[in-house]
Amino acid sequence: MEDRVMGYLGPAGTHSEAAARWLEAHVRRADGAWRLQPFADIDEVLHAVETGEVASGFVPVENSLEGAIHVTLDTLARSEALVVAREVIWPVHNELMARCDAGAVRRIYSHAQPISQCRAYLAAHFPQAELVEVASTARAAKLVAAAPPEEGLAAICTARAGELYGLSPLAHEIQDSMANCTRFFEVVRRGTPPAAPQEKLLIICQLDGSRAGSLVNVLQEFAVRGINMTRIESRPARTRLGDYIFFFDLETAAGEACIEAALAAVRAKCSWLKNLGAFPVLQA
Amino acid sequence: MEDRVMGYLGPAGTHSEAAARWLEAHVRRADGAWRLQPFADIDEVLHAVETGEVASGFVPVENSLEGAIHVTLDTLARSEALVVAREVIWPVHNELMARCDAGAVRRIYSHAQPISQCRAYLAAHFPQAELVEVASTARAAKLVAAAPPEEGLAAICTARAGELYGLSPLAHEIQDSMANCTRFFEVVRRGTPPAAPQEKLLIICQLDGSRAGSLVNVLQEFAVRGINMTRIESRPARTRLGDYIFFFDLETAAGEACIEAALAAVRAKCSWLKNLGAFPVLQA
Incomplete structure (x- = not known):
């Protein structure tokens, strides 16, 4: 059987490679033969997943000190082909x-x-x-x-x-805070069977920002159902200054029926909504 | 009378300098003699305002395509001495x-x-x-x-x-979208008399993210009073992964009493809250 390939942000020796090797060692061995392939930037990793050149792509999405990795979020928002398969939380040593x-x-x-x-x-x-x-x-x-x-x-x-x-x-360890972690996503093509357990869900949507309370109306649909939102991130919609898209990280503990009902309610209040999938969270 | 000095992100020829020169020409002439002084990075501009080396500092805070300028937001969140005096919206030509x-x-x-x-x-x-x-x-x-x-x-x-x-x-004009603007803040020391008209307000606070609905509870205080939030931005609290501080841009149209009531209610629901001031918005 041919090796399956996971693309990552290279070259050898980056934090991304270290985290990708950890994922390969801890998850992949049970899952068959995998090979790691470096790419020059995050764009290229995600593009290779979209085209099928690699089976999955491993990219940083957030650092605990510096915040979101914008190119990852923006590409996930733009693409119709990509979903999140796994999250890895990786402690960074500089x-x-x-x-x-x-x-x-x-x-x-x-x-x-x-x-x-x-x-x-x-x-x-x-x-x-x-x-x-x-x-x-x-x-x-x-x-x-x-x-x-x-x-x-x-x-x-x-x-x-x-x-x-x-x-x-x-x-050694010259980072300003010891609480320095980077979150990575393993990204796959839509339709790939999801990994278990599905602990978290990523939702992206665009709201009408010109109306007072449009964000609160959306968040209420989660809050009234007891769905915990662990993260909200806004990014420019790239249409005009003041238009934003929002990324919501949601815990799945409230149950599938509850989540489905919340998503249906939110979808009715948005310009558009994308479900980027439910996935396990791995602490390295 | 000695010239007053506005620090900006230099050197000569940057987008920041072009926008700072515009502000100087359009607002400052009525306001007495001002001089522009370049600094090597955003940190240095804001530090010079804090120490009183310059009377004000002019720094980018958001781009319509690329999003927030993190070092500006993080420094405003950390400092006790700084407030926003003016916002300038500047069209970018690359x-x-x-x-x-x-x-x-x-x-x-x-x-x-x-x-x-x-x-x-x-x-x-x-x-x-x-x-x-x-x-x-x-x-x-x-x-x-x-x-x-x-x-x-x-x-x-x-x-x-x-x-x-x-x-x-x-x-010419090689940017990917024609809707490319950068927002700048003119930042001054707390206690400086505010500029008129006061169209917008910047609030920073830290929420307890571990509780479902803590953000929605805060946003509701604005929404029920008809206060429009034009922007929300989350940044890492730099304590641990999953702790965030939030930046809220609020319109002041609902009136001062209404805003004061909302801030009092929000303050009671936060770990801490900072009011970074109300300020005019200038479109260059």
């Missing part, structure tokens, strides 16, 4: 790694999210360093490894990426 | 500028937001080009100007930045 000493650091490379997550640490310890955003933490490690030590480059990356590229650690 | 021909472009520099705003255009016209995020659109223009044309660098920037650094336009 390392500062380099070929030079801490005192010689003049420029620090990383992805935009780790730079934000470590802002207070960097301001306190490296106030003079230039912060350079690149496409991934692994790319940051690679760039630092390629430059001579006297240039004073450092990378915020995973310990694994630093080791892959021959860097030495300058500081 | 230009592709270079020293080489379009056919020779191998790498495109810009700030993360314009890169996101132009993603569909770039994928269609420059699928092979590497996209490099730098601190500002003006810095992108400067980097491109400094490299020889045969390196094939281009910048997404304002027309003014391109001209400042001697670049030629390759394409």
Whole structure:
């Protein structure tokens, strides 16, 4: 039997790869032979799922310090083909790694999210360093490894990426809060049999924002049925400033009939509504 | 009399500078002598307002395609010293500028937001080009100007930045949607007399997210009083995954007594609530 493929945000050594490998080891082995395939960005991972190039795609959706990963939410809102199969909650460890000493650091490379997550640490310890955003933490490690030590480059990356590229650690766990987790979604094509247990549900809808109380009218349909909403996120509808779409994360504990009734009621109050599926939540 | 100073996100040639100059020309002249001072990032602008180094700070808060500017929201939530004095809605025009021909472009520099705003255009016209995020659109223009044309660098920037650094336009208005606006806040220290007319109000609060319906209970206090909420934004509380703070943009049309009553009711249902002030909204 041919291997099935899960796409992820590469290259090797990123936080995404570490979390994808964990999912593969803890869930996939029971589920047959799987192979991981890196892609250059989140857009490409999700596009490969849509076209069928890969069976599933593994992408970040939210960080506990920095908030939503917009490209993931926006693509899920736009696509007719994608649903969520699993959620993984992944604790993030950021390392500062380099070929030079801490005192010689003049420029620090990383992805935009780790730079934000470590802002207070960097301001306190490296106030003079230039912060350079690149496409991934692994790319940051690679760039630092390629430059001579006297240039004073450092990378915020995973310990694994630093080791892959021959860097030495300058500081461990430099994120501003120890409560640093990233949520990932495994995304599959609509029609794929869902995974169990179905603990959470993701709903996307567009409301008429020009009317007072249109959001409260929708939320009431969940509240009166005792359906807990664990998260609400608004994103621009990309039509005009002031038009938004909303993402609701709902717990399924209230039961299927209850959820179905709430969704029918909400659908009647929205411009459009998409059900992105019910899925298990895995704590890594 | 000494000039008063408004800090903004520099350097010269950014979208922020263009909008700040517009505000200075359209509002400030009546208000006495003002001077604009560039800062390297949003954090520094807001910190300079907090310390009194500048009288006011002008920073982006939301883009109609890309959504919230997180560092602005997070700093407003954390600071006890800052309130909003004015909102400016600024139409964004993105230009592709270079020293080489379009056919020779191998790498495109810009700030993360314009890169996101132009993603569909770039994928269609420059699928092979590497996209490099730098601190500002003006810095992108400067980097491109400094490299020889045969390196094939281009910048997404304002027309003014391109001209400042001697670049030629390759394409105009390359953003994916014509509805591309950025909202800016002019931020001042708490206690500064407010500007008129007070059309909008910004409220920040933290809710107990573990209880079903806690958000709906808050929104109801606005809805029952006919107070229109033009925007809701959630951000991580940075305590643990699943804790959020909420930003509510409210219209003031319902009247001061009505707003005061709603805020008192909401305050009783929150862990904490901050009133970031009522302010005029200016369409540039």
